[in-house]
Amino acid sequence: MTAASIDVIAIGNAIVDVMAPADDAQIESLGLAKGGMSLVDARRAGELYAAMGPAREISGGSAANTLAGLAALGARCAFIGQVADDQFGRVFAHDIRAGGIAFDTPARPAEPPTAQCLIFVTPDGQRTMNTFLGASQFLPAEALDETAIASASVLYLEGYLWDPEEPRRAMRKAIAAARAAGRQVAFTLSDSFVIARHGDDFRKLIEDGEIDILFANEHELAALTGFDDFHEGIAALGAKVPTLVVTRSEKGAHAVARGEEAHVPAEPVDRVVDTTGAGDQFAAGFLFGHVRNLPLADCLRLGAICAAEVISHYGARPEADLATLTASVTA
Amino acid sequence: MTAASIDVIAIGNAIVDVMAPADDAQIESLGLAKGGMSLVDARRAGELYAAMGPAREISGGSAANTLAGLAALGARCAFIGQVADDQFGRVFAHDIRAGGIAFDTPARPAEPPTAQCLIFVTPDGQRTMNTFLGASQFLPAEALDETAIASASVLYLEGYLWDPEEPRRAMRKAIAAARAAGRQVAFTLSDSFVIARHGDDFRKLIEDGEIDILFANEHELAALTGFDDFHEGIAALGAKVPTLVVTRSEKGAHAVARGEEAHVPAEPVDRVVDTTGAGDQFAAGFLFGHVRNLPLADCLRLGAICAAEVISHYGARPEADLATLTASVTA
Numbered sequence: 001m002t003a004a005s006i007d008v009i010a011i012g013n014a015i016v017d018v019m020a021p022a023d024d025a026q027i028e029s030l031g032l033a034k035g036g037m038s039l040v041d042a043r044r045a046g047e048l049y050a051a052m053g054p055a056r057e058i059s060g061g062s063a064a065n066t067l068a069g070l071a072a073l074g075a076r077c078a079f080i081g082q083v084a085d086d087q088f089g090r091v092f093a094h095d096i097r098a099g100g101i102a103f104d105t106p107a108r109p110a111e112p113p114t115a116q117c118l119i120f121v122t123p124d125g126q127r128t129m130n131t132f133l134g135a136s137q138f139l140p141a142e143a144l145d146e147t148a149i150a151s152a153s154v155l156y157l158e159g160y161l162w163d164p165e166e167p168r169r170a171m172r173k174a175i176a177a178a179r180a181a182g183r184q185v186a187f188t189l190s191d192s193f194v195i196a197r198h199g200d201d202f203r204k205l206i207e208d209g210e211i212d213i214l215f216a217n218e219h220e221l222a223a224l225t226g227f228d229d230f231h232e233g234i235a236a237l238g239a240k241v242p243t244l245v246v247t248r249s250e251k252g253a254h255a256v257a258r259g260e261e262a263h264v265p266a267e268p269v270d271r272v273v274d275t276t277g278a279g280d281q282f283a284a285g286f287l288f289g290h291v292r293n294l295p296l297a298d299c300l301r302l303g304a305i306c307a308a309e310v311i312s313h314y315g316a317r318p319e320a321d322l323a324t325l326t327a328s329v330t331a
Numbered sequence: 332m333t334a335a336s337i338d339v340i341a342i343g344n345a346i347v348d349v350m351a352p353a354d355d356a357q358i359e360s361l362g363l364a365k366g367g368m369s370l371v372d373a374r375r376a377g378e379l380y381a382a383m384g385p386a387r388e389i390s391g392g393s394a395a396n397t398l399a400g401l402a403a404l405g406a407r408c409a410f411i412g413q414v415a416d417d418q419f420g421r422v423f424a425h426d427i428r429a430g431g432i433a434f435d436t437p438a439r440p441a442e443p444p445t446a447q448c449l450i451f452v453t454p455d456g457q458r459t460m461n462t463f464l465g466a467s468q469f470l471p472a473e474a475l476d477e478t479a480i481a482s483a484s485v486l487y488l489e490g491y492l493w494d495p496e497e498p499r500r501a502m503r504k505a506i507a508a509a510r511a512a513g514r515q516v517a518f519t520l521s522d523s524f525v526i527a528r529h530g531d532d533f534r535k536l537i538e539d540g541e542i543d544i545l546f547a548n549e550h551e552l553a554a555l556t557g558f559d560d561f562h563e564g565i566a567a568l569g570a571k572v573p574t575l576v577v578t579r580s581e582k583g584a585h586a587v588a589r590g591e592e593a594h595v596p597a598e599p600v601d602r603v604v605d606t607t608g609a610g611d612q613f614a615a616g617f618l619f620g621h622v623r624n625l626p627l628a629d630c631l632r633l634g635a636i637c638a639a640e641v642i643s644h645y646g647a648r649p650e651a652d653l654a655t656l657t658a659s660v661t662a
Binding site for chain 2 (some may be wrong): 020056086087094095113319
């Protein structure tokens with residue numbers, strides 16, 4: 001196996017986030033499930049946008065956010081995802097490349113448009129997401145750069161993208177390419193609704209040993225294992241994947257890797273402004289430590305620092321200098 | 332004269348701001364004049380965008396920002412400006428309407444695209460703006476709603492928009508409509524380059540008594556009057572317009588109205604994050620006091636509070652609840 005020229009290559013949704021403040025009454029009157037993520041069609045997206053206050057647009061997408069954090073920490077990254085040939089597509093492509101991440105997936109024609117996520121942020125910092133997938137769900141398997149996948153230490157996959165059929169085929173093909181090259185596969189479960197629809201796929205991938213690093217939050221852990229008790233869930237799943245990382249919001253995070261266990265408390269934050277991207281940046285910090293071969297507890301600590309940075313401001317990508325913020329761990 | 336059903340109607344550029352952090356070295360290497368505003372063509376805009384870091388998009392445009400502040404304070408507002416039928420045009424239209432501002436100017440076909448302003452924000456909070464006017468410079472005189480203009484207490488015009496020919500014609504027609512209806516005309520000089528190109532027009536409008544309220548910063552005051560000394564400039568121009576308002580950044584602001592003079596110090600700010608929109612929000616606060624018939628010193632104080640709010644965060648439109656922030660003055 002040759003040395004990797006990329007640390008992490010990711011396949012994910014290519015989304016521009018459209019974010020605005022909201023209050024609980026608006027969340028309720030719009031019939032939204034506070035704190036959740038819903039897929040919406042163009043009509044519903046139009047309805048929700050019309051009801052939304054003045055907004056701002058910031059590039060998002062779960063795995064793309066994770067790469068933005070990884071690149072800010074100093075990792076070499078590449079992204080695969082589908083935008084349309086429109087203004088939001090150019091915004092997404094600009095922002096990811098400007099972060100130093102290689103991104104070569106060609107844009108599709110402008111219909112459907114580039115994916116958008118309408119995010120209502122309540123005063124408690126909680127985000128309620130409504131995703132119109134648009135072009136993102138048409139990522140074809142042919143768009144994969146298998147040479148790039150084979151040259152990356154870790155292939156990182158976003159569970160959200162398992163739902164639409166074409167990207168699922170692309171991700172299966174990517175897993176095969178990574179494994180054939182002796183590389184590691186990391187997977188984030190993304191959301192309980194994805195597990196409800198594709199849990200059998202995920203359990204089979206895990207049983208077949210296709211996943212080396214699995215990211216979940218405690219609700220996803222319960223949904224995947226069937227254990228409501230956190231520690232029972234950890235014990236059941238931790239025995240099946242080489243590295244399991246479970247985040248628990250303000251209760252911190254937990255990891256199990258080859259029998260070793262570690263825990264990190266949540267990093268203190270002055271004010272939680274917007275929790276969008278907390279899990280994505282936790283994964284960024286953890287994976288950075290992982291590709292640098294740091295001890296498991298340090299990987300968790302990096303995750304906690306990156307998550308704390310992103311929830312202290314609007315938007316799912318880092319604003320502060322993550323390399324400086326994490327210097328005490330990485331030095 | 333019937334009672335006004337609108338407090339302020341404004342004509343201005345319809346712009347989406349594309350904002351990113353930058354350092355002084357980047358400003359210099361791109362050949363930008365730090366702190367200034369430059370008009371750029373599509374080619375140069377593409378060059379600058381390619382060099383820009385990961386960005387965020389927030390609706391802007393000088394007069395539109397002022398209306399956003401006015402509406403947040405509780406004023407009844409309407410906007411006239413030209414967007415293209417593209418994603419940024421829909422973003423601009425959404426954000427202004429979501430702020431409670433009437434906006435009915437029909438979009439043009441998608442070429443040229445909706446105006447964008449590429450803004451590089453340095454760590455000292457200073458913004459360096461590069462505006463690609465696109466569709467905005469094609470606002471036709473026919474787009475004016477003269478009934479709406481006649482029903483607004485104040486018609487507010489943005490000097491930036493005096494530069495392109497079609498909107499200039501539209502603004503002259505709007506001034507005539509407002510005056511015929513016995514309404515007031517407020518004008519912001521916007522930038523020294525506008526005065527360099529159109530100072531004779533502005534001086535004639537003032538001599539002809541077409542402008543009731545004039546906004547300038549101290550550099551624009553000097554450029555328009557030819558007096559380098561601030562107080563000489565104030566004396567010369569203050570004799571010619573019913574209300575003159577001059578902002579001086581951290582030195583506060585000064586107003587002269589029918590012989591009365593008032594001064595306000597700058598409102599203290601914890602940290603200046605981004606000065607974009609400071610003048611626009613000063614104008615919002617001042618005009619709000621003006622349409623509420625508050626004393627001159629209170630109008631200035633409202634301007635100072637609104638300007639302080641907007642420079643404490645990214646973006647040129649208010650984020651905090653301006654009505655609450657200003658309650659001590661307006662109560």
